Amino acid sequence: MKQIPGGVTAAKGFMAAGVEAAIKYQNRKDMALVASTVPCKVAGTFTTNVVKAAPVLWDKNVVETSPFAQAIVVNSGVANACTGKQGMDICEEEAKCAGKLLGIPAEAVLVASTGVIGMQLPMDRITAGIEKLVAAKADTLEAGLEAAKAIMTTDTVHKEIAMEVEIGGKTVTIGGMCKGSGMIHPNMCTMLGFVTTDLAIEKNLLQEALSQIVKDTFNMITVDGDTSTNDSLLVMANGLAGNDMITEKGENYQIFVDALYYICEFLAKKMAADGEGATKLFEAKVVNAKSKEDARTLSRAIVASNLSKAAIYGCDANFGRFLCAMGYSGAQFDQNDVELFFESKEGRLQVFDKGTPIVFDEELAVKIMKADEVTIFVDMHEGSESATAWGCDLTYDYVKINADYRS
Amino acid sequence: MKQIPGGVTAAKGFMAAGVEAAIKYQNRKDMALVASTVPCKVAGTFTTNVVKAAPVLWDKNVVETSPFAQAIVVNSGVANACTGKQGMDICEEEAKCAGKLLGIPAEAVLVASTGVIGMQLPMDRITAGIEKLVAAKADTLEAGLEAAKAIMTTDTVHKEIAMEVEIGGKTVTIGGMCKGSGMIHPNMCTMLGFVTTDLAIEKNLLQEALSQIVKDTFNMITVDGDTSTNDSLLVMANGLAGNDMITEKGENYQIFVDALYYICEFLAKKMAADGEGATKLFEAKVVNAKSKEDARTLSRAIVASNLSKAAIYGCDANFGRFLCAMGYSGAQFDQNDVELFFESKEGRLQVFDKGTPIVFDEELAVKIMKADEVTIFVDMHEGSESATAWGCDLTYDYVKINADYRS
Numbered sequence: 001m002k003q004i005p006g007g008v009t010a011a012k013g014f015m016a017a018g019v020e021a022a023i024k025y026q027n028r029k030d031m032a033l034v035a036s037t038v039p040c041k042v043a044g045t046f047t048t049n050v051v052k053a054a055p056v057l058w059d060k061n062v063v064e065t066s067p068f069a070q071a072i073v074v075n076s077g078v079a080n081a082c083t084g085k086q087g088m089d090i091c092e093e094e095a096k097c098a099g100k101l102l103g104i105p106a107e108a109v110l111v112a113s114t115g116v117i118g119m120q121l122p123m124d125r126i127t128a129g130i131e132k133l134v135a136a137k138a139d140t141l142e143a144g145l146e147a148a149k150a151i152m153t154t155d156t157v158h159k160e161i162a163m164e165v166e167i168g169g170k171t172v173t174i175g176g177m178c179k180g181s182g183m184i185h186p187n188m189c190t191m192l193g194f195v196t197t198d199l200a201i202e203k204n205l206l207q208e209a210l211s212q213i214v215k216d217t218f219n220m221i222t223v224d225g226d227t228s229t230n231d232s233l234l235v236m237a238n239g240l241a242g243n244d245m246i247t248e249k250g251e252n253y254q255i256f257v258d259a260l261y262y263i264c265e266f267l268a269k270k271m272a273a274d275g276e277g278a279t280k281l282f283e284a285k286v287v288n289a290k291s292k293e294d295a296r297t298l299s300r301a302i303v304a305s306n307l308s309k310a311a312i313y314g315c316d317a318n319f320g321r322f323l324c325a326m327g328y329s330g331a332q333f334d335q336n337d338v339e340l341f342f343e344s345k346e347g348r349l350q351v352f353d354k355g356t357p358i359v360f361d362e363e364l365a366v367k368i369m370k371a372d373e374v375t376i377f378v379d380m381h382e383g384s385e386s387a388t389a390w391g392c393d394l395t396y397d398y399v400k401i402n403a404d405y406r407s
Numbered sequence: 408m409k410q411i412p413g414g415v416t417a418a419k420g421f422m423a424a425g426v427e428a429a430i431k432y433q434n435r436k437d438m439a440l441v442a443s444t445v446p447c448k449v450a451g452t453f454t455t456n457v458v459k460a461a462p463v464l465w466d467k468n469v470v471e472t473s474p475f476a477q478a479i480v481v482n483s484g485v486a487n488a489c490t491g492k493q494g495m496d497i498c499e500e501e502a503k504c505a506g507k508l509l510g511i512p513a514e515a516v517l518v519a520s521t522g523v524i525g526m527q528l529p530m531d532r533i534t535a536g537i538e539k540l541v542a543a544k545a546d547t548l549e550a551g552l553e554a555a556k557a558i559m560t561t562d563t564v565h566k567e568i569a570m571e572v573e574i575g576g577k578t579v580t581i582g583g584m585c586k587g588s589g590m591i592h593p594n595m596c597t598m599l600g601f602v603t604t605d606l607a608i609e610k611n612l613l614q615e616a617l618s619q620i621v622k623d624t625f626n627m628i629t630v631d632g633d634t635s636t637n638d639s640l641l642v643m644a645n646g647l648a649g650n651d652m653i654t655e656k657g658e659n660y661q662i663f664v665d666a667l668y669y670i671c672e673f674l675a676k677k678m679a680a681d682g683e684g685a686t687k688l689f690e691a692k693v694v695n696a697k698s699k700e701d702a703r704t705l706s707r708a709i710v711a712s713n714l715s716k717a718a719i720y721g722c723d724a725n726f727g728r729f730l731c732a733m734g735y736s737g738a739q740f741d742q743n744d745v746e747l748f749f750e751s752k753e754g755r756l757q758v759f760d761k762g763t764p765i766v767f768d769e770e771l772a773v774k775i776m777k778a779d780e781v782t783i784f785v786d787m788h789e790g791s792e793s794a795t796a797w798g799c800d801l802t803y804d805y806v807k808i809n810a811d812y813r814s
Contacts, residue, residue, distance in 0.1 A: 048735070
């Protein structure tokens with residue numbers, strides 16, 4: 001398994017584009033297209049929010065009922081959420097428009113939107129945007145990069161990655177991109193993410209791999225505890241790598257799962273580090289928990305706590321806040337079993353030892369916490385299960401960005 | 408039922424004091440005492456956090472097993488949480504010290520602490536503080552005020568109230584004080600709160616009244632989603648009003664419950680409005696929900712959302728964030744039934760109508776949101792149950808206060 005340059009156009013047969021469509025903002029790319037030259041198996045995971053955006057409902061239907069998918073149209077600026085029947089109609093029009101121009105069925109077109117909730121998409125500009133996207137689409141790495149940039153909202157960096165693995169003597173490529181910075185909280189996938197691969201794999205196995213992997217990757221990040229109405233992670237596999245179709249779990253399946261896991265973890269961490277207003281990546285590692293679910297719950301509670309996040313921002317080794325967050329997480333444990341450490345590239349420092357606070361070197365603590373990636377390491381001493389969650393610090397800029405997002 | 412001046416010393420037979428003990432900070436009152444001249448029935452509700460502070464464990468035991476209680480000793484600055492066996496020993500020493508000086512059993516002394524987690528209390532200064540408190544105690548309204556000020560941490564205002572009701576021909580007084588500004592989230596009571604009354608009532612009825620009332624008052628506020636390790640709400644009833652002992656639910660019980668409810672709601676709203684860094688009170692009213700629990704869940708989710716709180720701060724009528732928060736709250740509903748309004752003393756504005764966004768007057772929206780108390784009113788059209796939750800806006804100052812709380 002090795003990382004290679006590129007993103008969604010790295011795998012054979014995938015094209016992309018990013019264009020300016022003025023959906024909400026002027027002078028920035030705000031629509032993207034990902035398309036395959038041949039039909040793809042598709043898998044997806046979607047928000048658990050009861051208030052699902054129209055594109056989520058459209059895509060769930062495509063993933064569950066369509067024989068194949070072949071393109072994804074994405075816009076930023078307006079989320080097409082809380083938009084009633086008109087919002088659903090717009091998804092259908094969008095898919096029909098793209099399908100017609102690409103020469104594929106509307107049911108093979110996935111749509112995704114991100115931006116302001118409660119506003120209708122301007123269909124005329126969406127149509128014009130799709131025309132530009134189809135004209136501009138290319139299979140170059142640059143085209144993939146343009147798509148990754150066009151899906152950004154409050155993101156400060158674009159997020160893409162590509163990996164190469166060998167499966168049954170064939171080179172298989174997997175590439176992905178995502179966007180996400182605010183309204184990010186672990187509950188199914190928590191953003192827009194798109195992965196393309198030329199692997200040949202059965203649809204149910206593709207879905208199983210994805211559903212399993214999101215639990216420890218995208219579902220383990222949080223920026224602000226707000227699970228979006230639009231979260232979608234889609235994987236399209238077009239089979240052009242020429243490997244023997246993967247039809248069962250075995251060595252070949254596992255090679256793909258490992259690479260997909262790497263990609264999902266990479267993109268998830270990128271999103272956490274690029275949380276709105278964030279200055280650093282905040283990681284919580286919980287080891288030796290009673291169950292996997294406990295480990296996940298505890299580590300997520302630590303990175304989700306506003307007080308923990310503010311302490312990370314202020315480089316304040318106020319470890320009681322982490323223990324407090326673990327305490328209200330819902331997981332049962334005895335504080336007299338717990339050890340807690342601060343970790344970064346600058347060092348490692350124990351601050352709590354099985355029920356008792358440790359008098360520690362405050363200067364070293366500040367030095368450790370000033371790093372751009374800080375880890376809270378917790379040993380529960382109650383079992384053998386572990387989990388890692390990722391978040392970011394809470395800063396003035398988070399408030400600034402969100403106090404007037406619409407203007 | 409009428410409001411009268413004062414707080415915990417308003418009821419007959421209650422004394423209080425607030426003194427400087429230099430527990431953590433210099434030159435501010437940081438220890439308080441509330442004491443009754445005669446033994447009291449006592450009821451309490453405590454944090455649901457698994458990591459319970461030592462004073463919470465001590466008080467739970469007193470409330471559940473002690474025949475009576477007669478005094479409460481409180482300190483701010485250090486929370487005595489995550490402090491192991493030493494922390495428990497300190498509670499016992501504290502109770503013994505106060506008991507000896509007051510001439511009551513240690514088991515009749517409740518203790519409460521608020522402040523930094525993971526730090527041991529300085530027992531010598533606690534002892535000196537108790538000596539000063541016992542010497543200073545008085546039954547004046549000023550003494551109650553001093554106690555209310557001494558329990559503050561990041562609070563910007565002290566919080567007290569007193570009510571008078573007539574029960575069985577006797578005047579009964581109920582007074583309360585509380586502190587709470589950060590680490591506030593609805594899960595049992597979420598702060599330190601102390602209520603005193605001269606009512607004569609059986610202990611089990613006192614506990615039942617309190618447990619019922621916190622569900623719709625203290626448990627319906629949130630500042631930052633962090634449920635503290637120390638939350639405690641204690642009520643002491645000394646019987647000096649001379650009413651016939653309340654031994655069953657009936658008219659007299661209901662008069663007391665109504666007054667206690669008023670006090671708890673008043674104090675809870677005061678805490679929400681004084682949330683760390685807050686500039687305004689943020690209220691969510693959910694009506695016509697399928698069940699009471701749904702109504703509570705939905706209204707709390709709205710006021711707990713960081714994105715909603717930032718929009719309230721920025722006077723941005725970004726109503727999608729409120730719907731989004733309702734959607735991930737855990738309650739099931741159909742967005743096509745929902746109506747959403749912004750309300751304040753400046754007016755009322757509908758922004759969402761059963762699945763469809765309404766094009767609204769942005770200027771009026773800003774005017775409404777600029778008020779110092781803003782309400783999101785949601786009609787679910789799914790049943791007949793209602794609930795109200797209170798929070799505050801998320802501001803730069805919240806981050807500032809919490810990025811370096813310990814220094």
